[in-house]
Amino acid sequence: MTELGARLKEARTAKGYSIDDLQEITKIQKRYLAGIEEGNYATMPGAFYVRAFIKQYADAVGLNGDELLETYKMEIPSPTNEDVSKNIPATPSRRSLGGRSSNKFMEIFPMLVVGLFIIAIIVIVWTLFQNLPKDTPEQVDTGDGLTIETKPQQPQVKPDAEEENDPVEEEKEEVVEEPEKVEQQLTLIETQGDTSTYELTGAENYKVKIVAANNTWLNIRDQDNKILVDQAVNAGQTYELDATSFTRVRIRMGYTTGNTLYMNDQIVEFPTDRTTQNLVIQFNK
Structure with a gap:
């Protein structure tokens, strides 16, 4: 047993914790906890985890993990960049990138359908408007071989003076206030x-x-x-x-x-x- 392992075990015993209790608190397997107390770091998955597990162990029993790592740094294996990179899983943000791009077309498709439907309605209305009958002059037979064309009677328009006297109600625009956006x-x-x-x-x-x-x-x-x-x-x-x-x-x-x-x-x-x-x-x- 190393000096560091003895100090951690003494603090655990003073807290009244068993190895099983400490496993429940730190979520570290008890074979790793026992390996830390015995100074047997060969059972650990890597040097980076050795330091991380020692710090969690120390924090759980009321010791300062950073100070212990500094004090006994000669006894503890130092992690390398290769050890760290082996144990880093892919981040959720990278795993979700493919799903976003694959769903993009499905988000746009309903809008395309609505746009085509509106264009079709406009074409139908325009076609019906072009086929409406136009006003043509009416022909009147006078009986002597002459035909008189009469134009349809136009609706009478009030003089400007009368229009000025007609009361006109001004429409008031209703102003809708938008609720204030609450910032984070x-x-x-x-x-x-x-x-x-x-x-x-x-x-x-x-x-x-x-x-x-x-x-x-x-x-x-x-x-x-x-x-x-x-x-x-x-x-x-x-x-x-x-x-x-x-x-x-x-x-x-x-x-x-x-x-x-x-x-x-x-x-x-x-x-x-x-x-x-x-x-x-x-x-x-």
Whole structure:
């Protein structure tokens, strides 16, 4: 057992947790937890996961994961870019690109049908109008071989003077006021330690986006503390999550430096200078 493993096991025992309890809290398999305590990192899926699992273990038993990683960095294997890239799944936004383009024609098709229907109606009305009978002069036979043409009587038009005397009611245009559009507002409620709470109002959809400039570990949970995302995000990648169906999300970023978090394309500021931070966003629907 290494010095780091002994320190973590001592903190776990002080909390009264068994390995099974810790597995339930961190969602890390107990064989990995036992491997951390024994210093047996060969059972882990990669060096990047070793550091991530140690940090989660430390946080769960009340220790500072960042300080432990710094103190015992000589004992812990360092991850490489290749290790991180192997374990990053395709982001939801990339998987959904093909579906959007394939459905585009089906969205336009009903509009094309309606347009053709309107054009057909216009052609029919124009054809009927061209076939209407035109006014022709009436012929009157006088009986002596002469024929007199009479024009149809035109309707009488009132003189301008009479038109001026007729009262004309002015039509008042009814002005319809459009309701004010409520803009999205993100308000910082409080900050305690590495956890900050925001309230989001004035939005219909809730989309979380992380643009990673540096490698980071990402953990997102819903209002029932259910894990929605628990994975590494590599530098240069973008991760998106549609959280519209939830009332709250808790976003934990293992490395905030250089990385950017968006909520509906609005940047969410990290209130502190801590490397690891939790951002709780409450959706006011």
